[in-house]
Amino acid sequence: MSEHFGGAASRRDLRKGLLRRTAFAFSTLVSIGLIASPDFANAQSYRFTNLSIEGNNRIEDSTIASYTGISRGEVVTSGQLNDAYQSILATGLFETVELVPAGNQLVIRVAEFPTINVVRFEGNRRLKDDVLEAAVESQSRRVLNPATAESDANAIAEAYVQAGRIAARVTPRIIRRSDNRVDLVFEIFEGDLAEIERLSFVGNRAYSDRRLRRELGTKQAGLLRALVKRDTLVEDRIEFDKQLLRDFYQSRGYVDFRITGVNAELARERDGYFLTFNVEEGQQFTFGEVTVVSDLPEVDIETFEQTLRIRTGATYSPLLVENAIARMERKASQEALDFVRVEPRITRNDRDLSLDVEFALVRGPRIFVERIDIEGNTTTLDRVVRRQFKTAEGDPFNPREIREAAERIRALGFFATSEVNAREGSRPDQVIVDVDVEEQPTGSLSFGGTYSTDTGFGLVAGFSERNFLGRGQTLSVNVSTSPDINDYQLRFVEPAFLGRDVSLGFGLSYQDSAPGNARFENTTGEFQPFLGFDLGERSNLQLRYTYRDVDMVVPAAEAVAGSIIDAEAARGRLTSSELGYTYRFDSRIGGLNPDAGVLFEVGQDFAGPGSDVEYVKTSARAVAQRTAFNGDLTLRATLEGGAIYAPDNNTRVHQRFALGSRQFRGFEPFGIGPREVSLGDSGATVNDGLGGKYYAVARFEAEFPLGLPEEYGISGGLFYDVGSLWGTDGAAGAGTLLYDDFTLRQTVGVSIFWTTPIGPLQFNWSKALDKQEYDRDQTFNLTIRTEF
Template sequence: MTKQSRALAIAKDGGEVQNRRLITAFFFAIFAVVIAMPTFGRAQTYNFSSIRVEGNQRIEAAAVANYAAIPRGTAVTAGQVNAAYQRVLGSGVFETVEMVPSGSTLVIKVTEYPTINRINFEGNKRLKDEALSQLVESESRRVLNPAVAERDAARITQAYSEQGRLAARVNTRVIRRSDNRADLIFEVFEGGVVEIERIGFVGNRNFSDNRLRRVLATKQAGLLRAFFKQDTFVNDRIEFDKQVLRDFYLSRGYVDFRTVGVNAELSRERDGYFLTFNIEEGQQFKFGNITATSEIDGVDAQAYLDTLRLKPGVVYSPTLVENSISRMERFGLKQGQDFLRVDPRISRNDRDLTLDVDFVLTKGPKIFVERIDIEGNTTTLDKVIRNQFRIAEGDPFNPREIRESAERIRALGFFTVADVNAREGSSPSQVIVDVDVEEQPTGSLALGGTYSTNDGLGLVVRFNESNFLGRGQSFGLSFSTSSDIKDYSLSFAEPAFLGRNLTAGFGFFYKEFEPGEARFTNTVGEFSPYLGFEMGEYSNMQLRYKLERSDITVESANAVPGSIIDTEASRGELWKSSVGYTYRYDTRRRGLDPNRGYLLEFGQDFGGLGGDYTFVSTTARAVAESKVWHEEVTLRATLQGGALYSPDGDSRIDDRYIVSNRDIRGFEPYGIGPRERSADGSLDDALGGKYYASARFEAEFPLGLPEELGITGGLFYDVGSLWGLDNTSGVGTVYYEDFTLRHVIGASIFWTTPIGPLRFNFTKALQKEEFDRDQSFDFTISAQF
C-alpha cells in the first residue's frame, strides 16, 4: 500500500470515529431534556391559599389583592404571577412592586407613590402659572403618577409650541417631603420664538402675493415684530389659513381652487420659517341662467324668482346663492308655505365659464322645534340669545335658519365659543336646539392719546360695556380733551327694544371748544334719544329727538362791538328742540359684488317744537367704492352737501356748517367760506355757511413696501364750497358769501401701527380765495394703551 493510500485510510477511520462521537452526544442530550421536563413544570406552578400585602399605607390590602386578581387554592403558573405583577404596577399608585412566593402565601411588597403636596412652575414668563395650571391633570393632594406628570409636561410644551416657541422644553422634578409627600415641579425652558420670515405663493396668477397675504391670519415678521402676535409658526393657524384662502377664491368665482400643499422650511439658523402655499386657482366662473322650478302643487316658481336680486353675468359666489335661498324661504313663510325648502341645482358650463342655477322649491319634512336649550351663559340672560333666533318653540324647523342664528349669536361678540346644534326631541317629528356658549369679557377701559395739527395733543379716557348687566345692551362713557376741546359723552343702546328688531337708545354729550384762532368759545350740551330699525336687506332708518343748549361767549378783551359774531353771541344761551331722521342704504359690505359697493344717506332735522330756534337742516351723502387691478387699488368717490333753512333768518355760527378735513382736505377748520374782515385786518372772523357741497375722489394703493409694515399710499382730489348767510351786516366787510369752488390735490400715507392708525396728508390748493386758510400738511394719530 502506498503512503498516499495509507493516509486516506487513516483519515477515513478518523472521520467515522468523529461521527460516532457526535451521534452519541446527540442522544445523551435528548435523554437529558426528556428527564428534566417534569422537573421544570413542577418549578413553575404555584398554589396560594392566602395573599399578604406589605408596605401599603393609604391603599387597602384588599384593593391590592383585587389588582393582582390571583385565584386562591388553584394552581397558577409563573406567567399568571407575572401578569398579576403587571396589573398591580399598572394601577399607577405604586412606585415599586415585588411578588414573593412563600409556601402557600403570596407576599406582595409595594412602595406607594407619594401624595402631591403642591405643584410649582419655574422658568415660565410668557405663560403665567394660572394658564399652565389649566393644562395639567396632576392635582395637589392626589397621588403622584409619573405617567400623568409626563403628559402634563407634553401639554405645556405644546402650549408653547402654539405660540411659536418650538424650542420650548419642560422637565419634571420631584422633591420628597415627610409623610410620603412630594412637591411636583415643572421646570420650563421657554426658548425663543420661531417667526415666519417670509410667506410666498406658487400658482397664483390673478392675485399678487401681497393681496393674498392680507387674507391670511398668519403674518410675516417685520420691523415691528415685537408688537405682532400672529407672525409665529402655528400648525392650527396654517389650517385656518388654507380655509380662508379657499373662501376668498370661492367668493370671487374660482370654484376649482385648491391648496395643493403648504411647505414650511426652517432657516439654517433655525430661528425662522419660510412658508410657501402651493395653490391652483382655476378659472373664474360667473352666474349663467337663473331659474326656479316648483315641485309643490299650487306654488308659482316665478313669484319666488322675482324676489331675487341675482342676475346673469355676476361673478359666482356661494354667499350669493345662500342669500338667495334665504330670501326665497322667507318669502315662502309670508305665503304660508311653512316647510318649503329651496334646493339649488347647479349646472356647469365649461365652454363659456358660467354656472346655471336652478332653485328647486320642494317640501321638506314636517319637523317642529320642541324647545331651545341654552347652557354656559352665567351673565348673559337667555332672552339675549333667544332674540337672535327668528324661530321659537313650536315653529317649523329650518336648518338654514338655525345656522344663521348661530352666526348672529357669534356676531354679538359676547362669547368665545357659541355652538348651535339640533338633535332629535321626544319624537322623530320634534327637534331640540342646543346652544352651548362660553362667555368672555365684554367691557373695556381705554386710555388713549390723539394728535392733530389743528387740535394738538389730546387725552382720551373711554369706558365701554357691550353687554351691560348681561342684557345685551351697550353702555359707554368717554372723556377727551385737547388744547382747544373738552368733550364728555354718555351713551346707551338697547338692540332689541320691546323684544323686536328695534334699536332704542340715547346719547348725552357736553362739549366746550374754541375753534382755531376764533375769538369765541362755544359750549354745547345735547340730549338725543333715538329709535333705529331695518327697512330692507341693505337699508335702515333712524328716528331721533334732540334737545340742545348752546352758548357763545366772547371775552371782553376780544370783543368787537357790532361784528356779526358779537351780535350773535349777545343773544346769550339758546335752547333748540328738534326731531329728525336719517335713511341709509349701504351695499359696501354685503352687496352682490364684494369689490364694489355704494352708500346713500339722507337726513333731516326739524327745529321749532319748543325752544328758541326754528330751522330745517338737510344733509345728503353718496359714497362709491371699487377695488381694481386685482384688488390692489381702492377707488373711492364721495359727494356730500347740506342746506340750512331758518325762516326767521336768525342762525348763529354754531348752527351753520363748517368745512373740515372730512369735507375738503387742504384747509384748516373754518378755513374757507364766508368771512368778516376789517380793512386793517384786525377783524378776521370765519362765519360758517348755510350751504355746503363737496366732492372727494381718492385712490389708495400699495407702495411696494413689505405688507407687514401696514403702510399704503394714496392720491386725492377734492373740490367744494361753503357759502350763504342770513345776516351780512357787521362792522367789517363780508367776503365769500357766494358760491365759490376751491380745488385741492394731494397725497396721503396711511400707516396702520399697533398703537393706532396714522395718516399723513400732503396737499396743494389749486384754487383758493385770498383770505382762505390753507394747510399743506396734516397729521393725525389715534392711539389706545
C-alpha cells in the same frame, strides 16, 4: 458546589434589582418561588389565606387588597397574580409594587408616589403662570404621576409653539420634601420667536401675492414685529386662512379654486418660517340663466322670481346663491307655505364659462322643532341666545335657518366657542336643537392717546361692556381730552327692544370745545334717545330725538365789540329740541360685486317747538368705491353736502356747518367759508370763521402700493378735493362779511397710509390750487384713518 451557590447568589441579586419596576421581575420572582417550593411548582396554583400589605401610608390596606381581586382561600394561578400586579400598578398611586408569595401568605410591598406640595413655573416671562396653570393637569395636594408630569411639560411646550416659540424647552423637576411630599417645578427655556419671514403663494395668476396677503389673518414679520401678534406660525390660524382664501376666490367666480398644500419651511437658524400656499385658481365663472321652478301647485313662481337679485353675466358667487335661497324661504314662510325648501341646481357651461342656476321649490320633510336647549351660558341669559333663532319651538324645521342662527350666535362675540347641532327628538318627526357655548370676557377698559393736527395731542379713557348684565346690551363710557376739546360720553344700546329686530338706546354727552383758530368757546350738553331698525338686507333707518343745551362764550380778552361772533355769544345759553332720522344704504352687504360698493346716507334734524332756534338741517353723503388691477388699486369717489333752512334766519355758529380736514383736506377747521374780517393798524383785528348754512364737497382718491414689503403696511395715495362752504344769516358786524356766496376751493395732495397695531394712520400733504385771501390752508395733516 461553588458554581451552584454562585448561580443562586446571582439569581438573588437579579431578583432584588428587577422586582421594583417591571412585571418581568414579578414573573422571575414567581419562578424562583416555584423552584424553592416544589409543591407549588407542581400545582401551578396558589391558595392564600392571608394578605400582608407593607409600605402604604395614605392608602388603606383594604383598598389595595380590592385592587388585586384576590379573595382569601381562593385558588389563583400565576397569571392571575400577574393581573393583580398590573391592576395595582395601573392605579397610578404607587411608585413600585412587589407581590411576594410566602407559603399561604401573599406579601404586597408598595412605595406610594409622593403628594405634590406645589406646582411652580420657572423661566417663563412671555406666558404668565395663570396661562400655564390652565394647560397642565398636575395640581398641588394631588398624587404625583410622572406620566402626567411629562404630558404637562409637552402641553407647556405646545403652548409656546402656538405663541410662535418653537425652540421652547420644558423640563419637569422634582424637589423632595418631608412627609413624602415633593415640589413639581417646570423649568422653561422660552427661546426666541419664530416669525414668518416670508409669506408667498405658488400657482396664483389672477391676483398678486400682495393682494392675497391682505386677505389672510397671518402676516409677515415687519417693522413693528414687537407689537404685531399675527406674524407667528399658528396651525389653527393657517386653517382659518385657507378658508379665507377659498371664500375670496369663490366670491369672485373661481369655483374650481383649491389649495393643494401649505408648506412651512423652517429657516436654518430656526428663528423663522417661510410659509408658502400652493393654489390652483381655475377659471372665473359668471352667472348664466337664472330661473325658478316648482312642481307644487300652491307655489306662484312669479312671486318668488321677484325676490331674485342676481343678473345674468354677473360674477358668480356662492354667497349670492345662499342669499337668494334665504329670501325665497322667508317668502315661503310669509306665504304660509310650510316645509317648502329651495334646492339650487347648477349647470356648468364650460364653453362660455357660465353657471346656470335653477332654484327648485320642493316639498321638504315634515319635521318640527321640538325644543331648543342652551348650555354653557353662565352669565348670558337664555333669551339673548334664543332670539338669534328665527325658528321657535313647534315651527317647521329648516336646516338653513339653524345654520344662519349659528352664525349669528358666533357673531355676537359673547362666546369663545359655540356649537349648534340638531338631533332626533322624542319622535322621528321632531328634532332638538342643542346650543353649547363657552363664554368669554366682553368688557374692556382702555387708556390711550390721540394726535391730530386739528386738535393736537389728547388722552382717551374708556370702558365698554358688550353684554351688560348678560342681556346682550351695550354700555360704554368714554372720556377724551385735548387742548381744544374735552368730551365725556355715555352710551347705552338695547339691540332687541321688546324681543324684536329693533335697537333702542340713548347717548348722553358733555363737551367743552374751543376751536384753535376761533375766539369763542362752547359748552354743550346733549341727550339723545334713538330707535334703529333694518329696512332691508342692505339698508337701515334710525329715528332719534335730541335735546341740546349750548352755552357760547367769548373770553373778555378776545372780545371785539360789534362783531358777529360776539353778537351771537351775547345770546347766551340756547336750547334745541330736535326730531331726526338717518337712512343708510350699503351695497357692500351682500352686494353683487365684492370688488365694488356704494354707500348712500341721508339725514335730517327738525328743531321746532321748545327750541330757541327753529331750523331744518339736512346732510347727505354718497360714496362709490371699486378696485382695479386685481385689487392692487383702490378708487374712491365721495360726494357730500348739507343745508340748513331757518325761517327766522337766526342760526348760530355752532349750528352751522364747519368743514374739518376729514371733509375737505388742505384747510383748517373754519378755514374756508364765510368770514368776518376787519383790519386794524397792524393788520386783521377780526378774522372769524363763521361756518356756513350750505356746503358741497367732492373728493376723489386713489390708493396704491408703493412697492415696499407688504409687512410694513404702508401704501400711498393721491387725492383731489373740490367744494365750497357758504351762506350765513346775512347779519352785519364790526367787520366785512366775506365769502358768503358759493366760491369753489380746490386742493390736490398725496397721502401715506400706514396700518399699525395702534390703528390706521393717514398722512396728507396738500396744496391749495384755488383759495381765497383770508382762507386758512393746511399743508400737512395727520389723522386716524376711517373707512367708509
